Amino acid sequence: MKPENNLEVFKKESLLYYQLDDKIVRCNTCSHNCTIRDGYWGFCETRKNEKGTLNVYNYGLVSSYSINPIEKKPLFHYYPGTTALTIGGFSCNFKCPWCQNWSISKTTPQKIRNPIFLSPNEIKQRILKEGQVKGISVSFNEPTISLEYVLDIFNLLDSDYYKMFVTNGYMTKQALDVLIKSGLTGMSVTVKGDESIVQKYCKADITKVWENITYANSRNIHVEIICLIIPSVNDTFDFYLDTANRLIDIDKNIPLHFTRFFPDYRFTHVSPTPINSLENAHTTAKERGINYVYLGNIPGHPLENTYCHQCHSLLIKRTGYQSAYSMDIEQGRCSTCGEKIPILF
Numbered sequence: 090m091k092p093e094n095n096l097e098v099f100k101k102e103s104l105l106y107y108q109l110d111d112k113i114v115r116c117n118t119c120s121h122n123c124t125i126r127d128g129y130w131g132f133c134e135t136r137k138n139e140k141g142t143l144n145v146y147n148y149g150l151v152s153s154y155s156i157n158p159i160e161k162k163p164l165f166h167y168y169p170g171t172t173a174l175t176i177g178g179f180s181c182n183f184k185c186p187w188c189q190n191w192s193i194s195k196t197t198p199q200k201i202r203n204p205i206f207l208s209p210n211e212i213k214q215r216i217l218k219e220g221q222v223k224g225i226s227v228s229f230n231e232p233t234i235s236l237e238y239v240l241d242i243f244n245l246l247d248s249d250y251y252k253m254f255v256t257n258g259y260m261t262k263q264a265l266d267v268l269i270k271s272g273l274t275g276m277s278v279t280v281k282g283d284e285s286i287v288q289k290y291c292k293a294d295i296t297k298v299w300e301n302i303t304y305a306n307s308r309n310i311h312v313e314i315i316c317l318i319i320p321s322v323n324d325t326f327d328f329y330l331d332t333a334n335r336l337i338d339i340d341k342n343i344p345l346h347f348t349r350f351f352p353d354y355r356f357t358h359v360s361p362t363p364i365n366s367l368e369n370a371h372t373t374a375k376e377r378g379i380n381y382v383y384l385g386n387i388p389g390h391p392l393e394n395t396y397c398h399q400c401h402s403l404l405i406k407r408t409g410y411q412s413a414y415s416m417d418i419e420q421g422r423c424s425t426c427g428e429k430i431p432i433l434f
């Protein structure tokens with residue numbers, strides 16, 4: 090039996106692709122834009138060319154399902170204190186050797202023994218059942234490669250719910266446009282390094298990610314940037330400065346998170362990020378002019394908190410990614426100096 094025969098329930102025609110000559114297709118879901126010959130899979134191994142039709146084999150394929158604080162994404166300026174239903178799938182379009190979710194991101198649909206199908210309507214019913222849930226977050230592996238499934242979920246949910254992507258930001262502009270049209274409201278985007286780092290380790294082009302950050306921000310999608318700082322990879326002044334410079338050109342109010350790496354997957358030989366490396370990154374970005382810079386994966390560190398960019402008063406106190414915190418913001422303004430704070434409530 091061919092492995093994909095077990096996956097018929099997860100099969101659907103891909104939304105964004107073109108037919109080229111001789112049953113060859115080009116996928117337009119993410120910026121790899123794979124050219125795929127008949128009988129072959131694309132780079133992410135979720136999409137297969139079958140006689141000139143590009144089919145996905147991950148529609149409704151769910152690896153994980155949980156309810157988490159929005160701060161865990163991490164999103165600090167987006168409806169703080171609320172919870173989101175979070176779902177993930179399998180596989181990825183990046184090859185990061187440090188991946189902290191490698192058990193699902195490095196598993197392709199063909200390799201799954203007991204796949205779980207959840208229809209978009211079942212997801213909606215679970216959200217309705219959990220009365221306190223404010224929205225949905227698609228996370229853990231790369232959500233772009235589940236585009237068709239995510240769009241159907243988004244289209245079922247009314248506009249009271251937020252619709253989030255925790256993403257490497259490598260979707261095509263066309264994919265981003267259909268997501269926005271279907272109600273995408275926010276993105277937590279990981280920036281993993283400069284051009285050479287991302288090409289070397291992730292097999293991708295970081296300029297496409299920055300283009301999407303710029304475009305999403307221009308379309309009023311809430312964006313926060315996450316940089317996992319990994320010793321011997323991207324723990325350099327040049328990377329901190331380059332990231333801050335690019336962000337300044339887009340919007341200095343976009344929150345920037347530098348998070349601590351812990352050994353995982355093929356990077357078990359690398360030590361956890363020294364805290365002073367993260368503090369150096371923070372200093373560099375603040376001195377360059379980014380208003381809201383955070384450190385992550387260091388529970389209890391004072392730079393997890395939000396301080397007013399104008400008077401530096403403590404506005405939101407956090408403990409890790411939990412939603413236990415105090416707030417000193419009244420009607421979106423700093424209680425001390427009255428400055429407008431760019432946080433959605």
Ligand code: SF4
Nearest residue numbers: 116119122123131133
């Ligand atoms: S989603 Fe990206 S990696 Fe996957 S087949 Fe399409 S272009 Fe290739």
Ligand code: SF4
Nearest residue numbers: 181183185188194257
């Ligand atoms: S993009 Fe994220 S999920 Fe994909 S391999 Fe890299 S770290 Fe893992």
